[in-house]
Amino acid sequence: MGVMPLLRSDPLRFFNDAAHRHGDVVSFRVGPMQAALVRHPEAVKHVLVDNNHNYDKQTRAYDVLRTFLGSGLLTSEGDFWRRQRRIAQPAFHRRKIAAFGEIMVHQTGEMLARWDDIAGQGNTVDVAAEMASLTLRIVGQTLLSTEVDTNAGEIGEAVTRLNHWADRAIDSLLPIGFPTLGTLRAWEASRRLDAVIDAIIRRRRDGEQRDDLLGMLMETRDADTGETMTNRQLRDEVMTIFLAGHETTATSLAWTFYLLSRHPDVERRLRAELDRELAGRQPSADDLPRLGYLQQVVKESMRLYPPAWIIDRRCVADDVVMGYQIKKHTLVLLSPYLTHRHPELWPNPEGFDPDRFVATLEESRPRYAYFPFGGGPRQCIGNGFAMMEAQLIVATVLQRFRPWLVPGHPVEQEPLVTLRPRFGLQMGLAQIATAAEAA
Ligand code: HEM
Secondary structure (H helix, E strand, O other), rough: OOHHHHHHHHHHHHHHHHHHOOOOEEEEEEEEEEEEEEEHHHHHHHHHHHHHHEOOOHHHHHHHHHHOOOOOOOOOOOHHHHHHHHHHHHOOHHHHHHHHHHHHHHHHHHHHHHHHHHHHHHHHHHHHHHHHHHHHHHHHHHOOOOOHHHHHHHHHHHHHHHHHHHHHHHHOOOOOOOOOHHHHHHHHHHHHHHHHHHHHHHHHOOOOOOOOOHHHHHHHHHOOOOOEOOOOHHHHHHHHHHHHHOOOHHHHHHHHHHHHHHHHHEEEEEEEHHHHHHHHOOOOOHHHHOOHHHHHHHHHHHOOOOOOEEEEEOOOEEEEEOOOEOOOOOOOOOOOOHHHOOOOOOOOOOOOHHHHHHHHHHHOOOHHOOOOOOOHHOOOOOOHHHHHHHHHHHHHHHEEEEEOOOOOOOOOOEEEEOOEEOOOEEEEEEEOOOOHOOO
C-alpha cells in the first residue's frame, strides 16, 4: 500500500523518482500485486520484441479499456488479434496513407479558415481541443469515409469522459464495473459513442462499397466458415480506431505547438525550412522527405511528451530481464516517458532539442531508446499515418499562423491513458502574411 497514494496522485513523479533512485529495473508492490518498472532500452526490447510471447495484455489497464473497446485491435490477443491485424494492415500501407495526405491538408485548411475569423476578432483558441476535433475528422474521413462534423463535439466529450474514467478505474481497488457515479457516466458516454458508430455501420451495410478500412473489415470473410464480421466485431474495431487513432496524435500536436511557442529559435528554423522547400505552396506527402527539420521537431516533441506515456504487460511465466528475476504474473510497466529521459542516452533530458534526431545521432542510440509507438508485433498500426498527419498539420498551420501561449495560462501534464495538457492550451493566433499579401 505504501506507494499507492503517490502512484495515484502524481504517477510521473513516482516513476521518475523510482528510476532515479533505483535504476533500470525497479520492483515494487501495488496493493497485492507485484510490479516491475522497466526503463532500459535493452529491457524494453526484451519485453516487446525478443520475448514478447511471454508478455500479454491481461492487465487491469487493458481490462478497463476492454469494457468500452471490446476486442478490437488494441485489446485483443492471440489468433483473433493476428487475423484482425492481417485484415487491417493493408489500409495502413505506405501508398494508401500517402493518398490521405490531401484530406489531412484540406481538413487543416478548413480549420484555419475558422482561425482566420477568430484571429480577426482578437480571440484565442484552445489548441488542444482544436487538434482533437481536427484529428477526429481526419480519422473519420480517411479510414471510415465518414463526416464526423455534426458529431465531433459529442464524440470529443465522450472520449474525454472515458479517458478520465479509465484513469480512475485503472488505479481503483473496486471491481472495474462497480457502479459509481463516474462509472455510470462513462457507460453513458460509451452508449453515445455506440450510437454514432452503429449509425456509421448501418449506413454502410445499406449503401455503397468503399475502399477504406471499414470496407476492408466488412468484406473480409472467415476462411473456414465464409462468414463476414459481426456488427459487434465491427463496432469494436471502429471504436478502437476512433479512440486510438485521434486522441494520441492530437495531444502530440498540442505539445508541439506549445514547445514551438516556447522556443522561438526552433520555430524560426522550421519556418525557414518550410519557406525554402514549399515557397508558400500547400504541403503534400511527397514533400515530407525534404522537410527533415519538421520531422525532427515532431519526433523531439514526442520524446518529451509521448502521448502513450505508459505501456503495460503481464509476465506470463518466470523470466529474467537484464539479470533481474521477474516472477510470473508480475505487472511489467514500460514507460516511453521515462526511457526518453534516460540520462545515459539523452544529455540534458528535459531540454527541447530537435537536433537529437539528425540521422547520425539517431543511429548511434539503441533502437528502444525511443519508442513512442511501442514495438514488436504489437507496434502501433497507425505509426506512419500519425507521423505524416502530425507533420502535414504542423506545416500547414505554421504557413498561416504563429500560435503563442496566452500569458498566465497554466500548462501541466496530465497523465491519463494519454499524456494531455491538463488545462488545455489556450493560444493566440498571430497571422502570417502570405507572399502575395506581403507584396
Ligand atoms: C502520435 C500518435 C500515436 C501514438 C503515440 C500511438 C501509440 C501507440 C502505442 C504505444 C501502441 C502500442 C500499445 C501497446 O503495445 O500496448 C499503439 C497501438 C495501436 N495504435 Fe497507435 N498511436 C498513435 C496513433 C495511432 C493512429 C493514428 C492510429 C489509427 C489510425 C492508431 C491505432 C493503433 C492501434 C489499432 C493499435 C493496436 C495495434 C495492435 O496491437 O495490433 N494509433 N499505438
